[in-house]
Amino acid sequence: MNAWRKLGNIRGGAAFKPWFLGIVANRCRTVRRGSWWSVVLMANAPPTKHPGPEDGVARAADLKRALIALPADQRAAILLHFYLDLPLDEVALTLGISVPGVKSRINRALKRLRPSLRSSEALV
Numbered sequence: 242m243n244a245w246r247k248l249g250n251i252r253g254g255a256a257f258k259p260w261f262l263g264i265v266a267n268r269c270r271t272v273r274r275g276s277w278w279s280v281v282l283m284a285n286a287p288p289t290k291h292p293g294p295e296d297g298v299a300r301a302a303d304l305k306r307a308l309i310a311l312p313a314d315q316r317a318a319i320l321l322h323f324y325l326d327l328p329l330d331e332v333a334l335t336l337g338i339s340v341p342g343v344k345s346r347i348n349r350a351l352k353r354l355r356p357s358l359r360s361s362e363a364l365v
Contacts, residue, residue: 243268259334262327266317266335307357315350318343 244264251260308316314336321332322343333340 256331256334258327259331262321262325262331262335263337266321270313303357307354311350311353315346315353318346319350319354322347 244261247264251257308319311319317336318332321327321335322329327335329340329343333343336343338346
């Protein structure tokens with residue numbers, strides 16, 4: 242709805258997708274700051290010899306916790322590039338930064354995520 246209301250604000254010749262995703266990212270930040278937001282922490286389950294569907298759920302929860310722990314600028318770059326499959330130039334337009342800035346944020350985020358991902362891979 243916000244994007245629909247602000248459709249007249251898009252500059253002539255500007256790409257629609259980065260403009261729209263910028264609005265989505267800002268709305269997500271606003272919702273994230275709201276008082277209702279909470280994260281349900283799952284207890285660490287002991288590793289099993291035969292991974293089942295619940296192991297995938299636990300790994301997804303671990304990844305979600307690790308992503309939430311990232312600074313907002315790094316998390317946005319990671320999600321836009323890897324989750325939404327946006328190329329680096331579109332991520333840069335969406336976040337209002339340069340392509341090297343996006344690369345730097347992604348690199349720092351991946352360095353922070355690696356220890357969490359390695360520990361969850363060890364359980365498999």
